[in-house]
Amino acid sequence: MGRGEWVVAVAGATGAVGREMLKTLEQRQFPAKTIKALASSRSAGTTVPYADTExxxxxxxxxxxEGVDIALFSAGGSTSKKFAPFAVKxxxxxxxxxxAWxxxxxxxLVVPEVNPQDVDWHNGIIANPNCSTIQMVVALKPLHDVAKIKRVIVSTYQAVSGTGQKAIAELETQVRQLFHMQDPDVKVYPHQIAFNCLPQIDVxxxxxxxFEEVKMIKETNKIMGDDSIKVTATTVRVPVFYGHxxxxxxxxxxxxxxxxxxxxxxxxxGVRVYDNPSEKIYPMPLVAAGEDEVFVGRIREDQTIDNGLHLWIVADNIRKGAALNAVQIAELLIERDKVRVEK
Structure with missing residues (x-):
């Protein structure tokens, strides 16, 4: 890709995902002539890194x-509901x-490796799926194309970065407090997250x-374009910083x-098979952190049913689960000549 064609805004540029979006735009040499960093009034006037500058x-x-071609939003649902219509206008x-959408x-609702054609019918807004849904469907779609998936049972082990910067800080703080025999501060989650697992994500x-489980169920059907796939989910927050x-x-x-x-x-x-149990090779958050691919391992047949498979799927939730997927959608818009909105 050459540089210098498009004006891009990142809304929510000071958050964990917003910063990763900026990093991803630079790493993938997105053809932007201008990048605008947008955030709330509290952050106005501060700086965020981009390439060799700020x-x-x-x-x-x-x-x-005004004058912006593509806006990557990572500022929360209420903010998107308020400002996205003005951007489209x-x-x-x-x-x-x-x-929100x-x-x-x-x-x-687009994952470029799964349903790239869906960007063609946008009316100005394209939704980035839930992080846990993205990595799952990237691995399931090629299997579905060959053997047609009837049912999915998924249990997730999700990193605190999926909640944001405050959750990352809380886990770090709680670990320090507990090592010093102090009572941990519990603010972000309903219970202590350090050295614990919480079988509740969202309300x-x-x-x-x-809601996190409902998202995975409904989003999987929409992205895969097949409501006949039965999906059930249990989502769990674990004391890991990055990687679901x-x-x-x-x-x-x-x-x-x-x-x-x-x-x-x-x-x-978008898939990397990382699967050699005899050598203790299998996906882990430490392996996937900072990487773009969805890692799949522990691939084995389910002995309790005729046509069943077990998979262990790991990805960096801030990269492929958020920032990278959004940037890939932006690249798709350019590739398919769909960077257009009727005013």
Whole structure:
């Protein structure tokens, strides 16, 4: 890609994902002639790193998107709901990382390795899926194309960075406090996260599923374009800084051996097969941190059903689970000539 064609704004540029978006734009040499860093009035005037320089953060207002071609939003759902329509009205395409637009039938929900064609029907807003959903569907889509997945049972082990900077700081603080025999400060999560696992991400809803679990279920069907796939999820927060892990069990219509599944995944875009149990090689958050690929290992056949497979899927939730996926969508818009909004 050459430089110098597009004006790009990053909304929420001071947050963990916003900073990673800026880093990813630079690393992938996105063809931007101008990058605007936007955030709340509290952050206006501060700076964020970009390439070999720093960008001065501007307060995000209703007029911030005049002349902007693509805006990457990572500023929370309420902020996206408020400002995305103004960006679209200004002729800007919004790629939103919050949950605000994901299930809107008028808004594509896109993972470039899975459903790139869906960017073609955007009306100015494209939703970035949930981090845990992204890494799962990247691994499942190539298997689904060959053997048709009927059912998915997923349990997640999600890093605190998925909650944001305050959660990262809280885990670090709690570890220090506990080592010094102090009572840990508990503010971000309902319980202590250090040396603990919390089987609750987001609030509980109907049937005692959490919203995070509902997101995984509904988003998987929308992205895969197949409502017949039955999905159930249990999402768990674990004391890891970066990298979500998932235990995924699938049932397929057509029999796939573990060897066949490895061969399919080895050729799949965005996937790295990391699977040699005899050498203790399997995906871990420490392996995936800072990497772009979705790592898949522990691939084995489920002995309790005829057509079942177990997979262990790990990815950096801030990279592929958020910033990278958003930038890849922006690249798709350029590649497919869809950086256009009718004012």
């Amino acid at each position: 960008l001065t953060v501007e307060e995000m207002t209703e007029d911030s998107f 200004a002729g800007c395409v919004v790629i939103d990382n919050s949950s 994901r299930m809107d039938p008028e808004v594509p 509980f809803t109907d049937g005692d599923y959490t 892990s998932e235990s995924v069990n699938i049932e397929t219509e057509k029999k796939l051996t573990a060897k066949e599944a490895r061969a399919i995944l080895a050729q799949a875009p």
